[in-house]
Amino acid sequence: MKHLSIAALNVEGQPMFKMLDKVQKLERTGREILHFELGEPNFDTPANIVDAACHALKNGETxxxxxxxxxxxxxxxxQTTQISRGFKPEIEQILVTPGANAIIYLAVSCLVNPGEEVIVPDPGFPTYYSAIRYCGAIPVSVPLHESNQFRLNPDDLRKRITSKTRLIIINSPSNPTGAVMTPEEIDEVARIAKEHDIYLLSDEIYAxxxxxxxxxFHTPAIFDQCKERTIIINGFSKAFAMTGWRLGVAIGPKEVIEKMGLVVQTIVSCVPPFIQLAGIEAIKGDQSALTEMLDAYQQRRDVLVxxxxxxxxxxxxxxxxxxxxFPNISGTGMTSEEFADFALEKAGVALxxxxxxxxxxxxxxxxxxxxxxxxxxxxxxxxxxxxxxxNK
Ligand SMILES: Cc1ncc(COP(=O)(O)O)c(C=O)c1O
Known part of the structure; x- marks a missing residue:
């Protein structure tokens, strides 16, 4: 008898892409829409990075x-981890991946069995939930409170640990709230993970x-230098405006990284070499475009907020x-879905x-x-x- 696997039934994907479909449908009818729905920098990838990729392609890095x-x-x-995070991982602790999103799945699938629990921030990045459910595991959410500027409170996290917890995911700076946890909060999360001897996945894509x-910015990895339990998620999509390149880097304990590497080998073989060579330029080359983009984002944040x-x-x-x-809209009397539909239909604003x-x-x-x-x-x-x- 034919049937879809339980994993296929559990996979959810990313809801933002559904919204994008809805918005594009409206645009095809001639409506002008202002886009705020996708985490897609509206800057082009800096020219030095593009040039490095073209050069690599012409040099046969194919x-x-x-x-x-x-x-x-x-x-x-x-080298860059030494500068940004204060420790130098061994080469065998580093894995290059096709984007940061993939690391979430790679880590969950290598560390968590069906029926076991993963602690996730709520609100949090939807891929956490989708990857956990796809693996047959159970997401256990820690509420983030507006009254705490959406920073994860380690005491709330501690209360959610059970004998089935295998992994904690944190994300600072955060999607969707923009919250940055304090060093003390992050250190406490690292202590909790150590106390209970569980893995800690630190999503640092916005570092x-x-x-x-x-x-x-502060990382829990300073405690174990990613040798025991911390796995860092990093990627080039956001800071370098490289969403379409699909380039990410995971740093973690050697035995975990080795297994995650075998999953990469199983499903994509490798990340294209010309993309990786562009990644070298992104890290080592001229950083002025990054500073300019960051300044622009800060200005926009101030005006938007x-x-x-x-x-x-x-x-x-x-x-x-x-x-x-991540504004609170409850004072309008609408639910979040109602507000999003209202903003799109009445104001032409996609969020x-x-x-x-x-x-x-x-x-x-x-x-x-x-x-x-x-x-x-x-x-x-x-x-x-x-x-x-x-309101009239
Ligand atoms: C928190 C977080 N982690 C990971 C990712 C995935 O980034 P990418 O797969 O483009 O590298 C995103 C993208 O929006 C994100 O917001």
Whole structure:
């Protein structure tokens, strides 16, 4: 008898792509839509990175390469980890992957059995839930509170540990809230993981995107240097505006990384070498485009958050990092789904309902500030007008 596997029935994917389909359908009817739904930087990949890829292609870097990643690229990751995180992982602790998203699945599938539990932030990045369920495991959510600026409270996390917990996932700076956990909070999470002898997956894809001056980014990996339990997720999509390149890097205990590498070998063989060589340029080359993009994001954040706070029934905590604002819309009397539909239909503003990120996202919506300042101001004006008309 034919049937879909339990894994296939459990896989959910990413709800933002469903919203994109809906928005594109409207655009085909001639509607003009202002986009705030996808975490897709509206900058082009810096030219030096593109040039490095073209050069590599012309130089014949078009063949299979090691499933773990090109040695020279992993050496550069070693050096940059020393600078950014204060420790130098061994080469065997580093795995190059086709994007950061893949690392979530690789880690969960290598560390968690069906029926076992993974602790995830709620609201949190939807791939965590999808990958965990796809593996037959159980996501256990830790609520993030607006009153705590959405920073994960280690005491809330501690309460959710059971004999079945195998993995904790944290994400600072966070998608969808932009929250940046304090070093003390992160250290406490690392202590909890050690105390219970469980793995800790630290999603650090927004590590380079912390605002307001000195970088307050902090990693739990300083405790074990990714030798015992910490696995770092990193990727090039966001800070380098390289979403379409599909390039990520995992750092973790050798025995875990080796198994994750075999899964990469099984499903994609390797990451294209010309992409990895572009990754070397991204890390080692001119960084001025990054600073410019970060400055632009910070400016947009300030305008967007001030604008949202001027809309009746909406209030928004100031995010300290990443690319997202996560305003509370409960004062409008709408659910998050209703607000997202309303914003799209009445104001032509595409954003995502907070419940796409877990049940604790219900009173919120997510806007990604990857649009121009002019469009942010336009969107705020349209939302405000639509709400005022609705309130009449
Ligand atoms: C928290 C988080 N982790 C991982 C990813 C995946 O990034 P990519 O697969 O593009 O490298 C994203 C993308 O939005 C994200 O927000």
């Amino acid at each position: 063949h299979y390469t090691s499933s773990m990643g090109i040695y020279a690229f992993r050496e550069v990751v070693q 380079r995107m912390v605002f307001d001056g000195e970088n307050r 001030a604008g949202l706070n001027s809309i009746p029934g909406v209030k928004c905590v100031k995010p300290e990092g990443a690319l997202y604002a 995502l309902p907070g419940n796409n990120f877990g049940e604790h996202g219900e009173d919120f919506v997510r806007l990604c500030y990857v649009n121009t300042l002019e469009n942010i101001e336009l969107a705020i004006g349209k939302l405000k007008q639509a709400i005022q008309e609705r």
